[in-house]
Amino acid sequence: MICELCGKEAGPTRPVFIEGTKLHVCQNCMRFGEEYKAQSGGKAAAGAPAPNATVIEERLQRREKRMQTRDVYASAQSVELVEDYGHVIREARIAAGMDLEQFAASIYEKKGILAKVEANDLIPEEKLMRKIEKALNIKLTEAVQSGGGTNKQQSSKMTLENFIKKE
Numbered sequence: 001m002i003c004e005l006c007g008k009e010a011g012p013t014r015p016v017f018i019e020g021t022k023l024h025v026c027q028n029c030m031r032f033g034e035e036y037k038a039q040s041g042g043k044a045a046a047g048a049p050a051p052n053a054t055v056i057e058e059r060l061q062r063r064e065k066r067m068q069t070r071d072v073y074a075s076a077q078s079v080e081l082v083e084d085y086g087h088v089i090r091e092a093r094i095a096a097g098m099d100l101e102q103f104a105a106s107i108y109e110k111k112g113i114l115a116k117v118e119a120n121d122l123i124p125e126e127k128l129m130r131k132i133e134k135a136l137n138i139k140l141t142e143a144v145q146s147g148g149g150t151n152k153q154q155s156s157k158m159t160l161e162n163f164i165k166k167e
Contacts, residue, residue, distance in 0.1 A: 005029040079141045081129070086120040092136040093118075107131045 001013045003026035010026030018025075018033035025033070082088060093103050100118070104111040109128065116122035117132075124132065129140050 003029055005032065077143050077145055080144045081123065082140055082142055084120070085124075085140050086118045088138060088140065089114075089132055089136065090118045092138045096136060103135070107135050 001010060001024065002008070003010045003013055004023040005018065005025045006029050008026060008028075010028075013024040013026055014030060015022055015036035016025050016030055016033040017023075017036055022036055023033070093100070096103075098106065100114060101111055104114050109131070113122065113128075117124050117128070124140075132138070133140055
């Protein structure tokens with residue numbers, strides 16, 4: 001008979017459980033599993049790890065979930081800088097009673113960089129943005145729901161029509 005694990009032509013094969021599957025294997029491959037011992041009624045012995053129906057059902061459900069295509073843009077939210085961040089920073093700084101030089105010294109940044117940020121000429125990096133938010137107790141970011149494209153009903157298959165520009 002042929003060994004179901006290694007594929008070699010072997011004389012007698014024996015039933016063995018390997019990772020929950022019953023296979024007929026040769027003497028060399030028997031070490032990879034546990035010997036199958038039949039009980040009365042044709043069921044596997046308690047020592048043999050035969051999968052039950054609930055385990056199989058759970059595995060099938062997990063596999064089905066893995067195999068589904070996911071829309072990565074469906075619930076994509078991004079955090080973006082507010083529209084007029086320079087004006088928001090300037091108003092909060094003035095309300096705190098600080099001039100630009102005092103504010104720059106308080107957060108250990110250069111006056112020129114903060115002047116450019118307040119003029120909307122420079123988009124602040126994440127680190128600088130957090131320092132400004134903390135110092136002035138303001139919020140410079142907002143959560144934005146990303147649109148995943150158009151709302152047209154489309155077929156699930158791509159066709160040449162998707163690439164052709166219509167007039």
